[in-house]
Amino acid sequence: MRSDTDRLLPSSPVPDLTAHLEGGGGRGLEAALALAPDAVIDLIEASGLRGRGGAGFPTARKWRGVKATAADAGSGLSLVANAAEGEPGTYKDRTLIAEQPYAFLEGICIALHASGAGEAFIGIKEKFTHPVERLVAALAEIVEAGWAGAERIQVVTGPDAYLFGEETGMLEVIEGNLPMPRIVKPFEQGLHGTSTMPNPAIVNNVETLSHVAHILAEGPEWFRQAGTDTSPGTMIFTVVGDVANPGVYELALGTPLRTLLEDIAGATDIKAVYSGVSNAVITPQMLDTPLGFDEMRVAGAGMGSGGFVVYDHSRNIVDVLSVLLNFLAIESCGQCNACKLGNGEMAAILAKVQRGEAQQTDLEALLKRSHTVTDQNRCFLPVGSQIMVGSTVEAFVDEFVATVERGEPTPADLPTPLVEEIDENNGDVTYHERYHLKQADWSYADEDPGAERLEALRNG
Numbered sequence: 402m403r404s405d406t407d408r409l410l411p412s413s414p415v416p417d418l419t420a421h422l423e424g425g426g427g428r429g430l431e432a433a434l435a436l437a438p439d440a441v442i443d444l445i446e447a448s449g450l451r452g453r454g455g456a457g458f459p460t461a462r463k464w465r466g467v468k469a470t471a472a473d474a475g476s477g478l479s480l481v482a483n484a485a486e487g488e489p490g491t492y493k494d495r496t497l498i499a500e501q502p503y504a505f506l507e508g509i510c511i512a513l514h515a516s517g518a519g520e521a522f523i524g525i526k527e528k529f530t531h532p533v534e535r536l537v538a539a540l541a542e543i544v545e546a547g548w549a550g551a552e553r554i555q556v557v558t559g560p561d562a563y564l565f566g567e568e569t570g571m572l573e574v575i576e577g578n579l580p581m582p583r584i585v586k587p588f589e590q591g592l593h594g595t596s597t598m599p600n601p602a603i604v605n606n607v608e609t610l611s612h613v614a615h616i617l618a619e620g621p622e623w624f625r626q627a628g629t630d631t632s633p634g635t636m637i638f639t640v641v642g643d644v645a646n647p648g649v650y651e652l653a654l655g656t657p658l659r660t661l662l663e664d665i666a667g668a669t670d671i672k673a674v675y676s677g678v679s680n681a682v683i684t685p686q687m688l689d690t691p692l693g694f695d696e697m698r699v700a701g702a703g704m705g706s707g708g709f710v711v712y713d714h715s716r717n718i719v720d721v722l723s724v725l726l727n728f729l730a731i732e733s734c735g736q737c738n739a740c741k742l743g744n745g746e747m748a749a750i751l752a753k754v755q756r757g758e759a760q761q762t763d764l765e766a767l768l769k770r771s772h773t774v775t776d777q778n779r780c781f782l783p784v785g786s787q788i789m790v791g792s793t794v795e796a797f798v799d800e801f802v803a804t805v806e807r808g809e810p811t812p813a814d815l816p817t818p819l820v821e822e823i824d825e826n827n828g829d830v831t832y833h834e835r836y837h838l839k840q841a842d843w844s845y846a847d848e849d850p851g852a853e854r855l856e857a858l859r860n861g
């Protein structure tokens with residue numbers, strides 16, 4: 402079972418625009434164009450749609466805020482569709498684009514009309530070759546078909562970096578730079594913005610925009626037939642790790658987390674679960690929490706972008722935290738000292754515990770550093786480190802202390818859970834095969850030309 406509602410995820414990939422239209426596609430854009438832009442936003446507001454990119458921010462409020470900033474300044478605005486999908490444990494945006502790119506593009510055309518944005522950019526990793534190909538082909542089809550706004554959409558491919566998905570990092574990449582987050586938020590200043598001409602940007606996730614097409618086609622009441630009052634609709638979840646059926650599943654929000662992890666993904670022995678790397682660890686006591694933005698937050702965790710990595714009791718929690726924190730230490734861009742150095746120091750402490758060489762004072766240093774890692778942070782990345790370290794040590798303090806006291810190396814064989822592919826037929830998950838070679842300066846260890854150059858110099 403991939404979907405309990407048959408909303409976003411099709412039963413088989415939609416092959417072309419004709420098939421999309423025959424399946425009822427295109428009605429959302431038609432309905433939107435028959436309405437004034439603000440009336441479209443009213444419908445999105447009535448649906449209660451919240452962003453599926455991580456924070457669950459109300460979509461209509463974001464659109465209105467950006468429009469107001471632009472109107473106040475007399476400047477233009479733009480739309481950015483975030484298809485970077487860099488969160489560990491997540492694979493839903495690539496699945497959506499590969500299987501149903503037309504609803505996503507329809508959502509973009511609707512958002513262009515509703516917001517008055519002059520142009521739209523889709524930021525997607527260059528390495529996602531199949532989704533990029535599908536997107537480019539589908540875009541050409543809707544341009545050819547004359548969909549309103551289609552000719553103002555551009556696909557921008559970007560680097561294999563976590564910060565490409567951070568909204569201001571994405572603006573930088575669209576402008577031709579590295580994904581270095583900005584202090585100023587997109588709703589204040591967007592692409593090529595200045596203090597007098599801010600050009601603010603609406604940044605929305607792939608799944609959020611795909612929902613928009615269905616809401617316009619079917620209406621906000623239909624959208625609210627699934628989900629809870631404060632988290633309406635369905636959401637696409639990814640589950641990987643120690644489960645029998647890893648995969649991508651669309652469920653009504655409000656479904657208990659236990660249903661997703663145990664009944665659907667087949668987890669039988671849950672020790673710790675992480676929804677990406679920005680939220681607190683989920684322990685077995687929290688499994689009956691409904692999957693909702695507020696419900697998960699109240700339970701002390703968060704839903705992130707709906708990607709869950711499950712670890713069973715065969716895993717040492719130090720290995721688990723180490724692999725996740727090491728990811729953040731590498732991906733930190735270094736613009737803020739406390740973030741780059743603090744994450745690096747915490748990763749080094751955890752590696753020391755894993756080698757069996759740590760003292761209790763190292764655990765104290767880990768907790769101390771987790772408090773300062775967010776100092777002067779430009780973006781949310783180190784907040785994730787702080788939350789993950791604090792919650793994991795709190796939940797598993799006895800195991801941390803016992804591991805240190807044992808003074809022996811831990812198993813330490815965990816991959817960084819960056820999903821490259823999920824084969825739902827045989828349950829195989831492929832993770833980023835080269836991530837263990839990625840270094841803190843974003844270079845790869847096997848791309849070091851030092852030995853080659855020295856040899857060349859020695860040979861004259």
Ligand SMILES: Cc1cc2nc3c(=O)[nH]c(=O)nc-3n(C[C@H](O)[C@H](O)[C@H](O)COP(=O)(O)O)c2cc1C
Pocket residue numbers: 451452453454455456457458463483484485486487488563564565566567568569604605606607609610780781782
């Ligand atoms: C470090 C970091 C990485 C992020 N990566 C992604 C990503 O890969 N995809 C995504 O949609 N949002 C990502 N986000 C969230 C975006 O900044 C932004 O909030 C989101 O795209 C907004 O879309 P929404 O309102 O539709 O949820 C990331 C945020 C941070 C702090």
Ligand code: SF4
Pocket residue numbers: 564581582732733734735736737738740741777778779780781782783
């Ligand atoms: S907080 Fe960290 S990742 Fe974010 S901009 Fe600063 S150094 Fe870079």
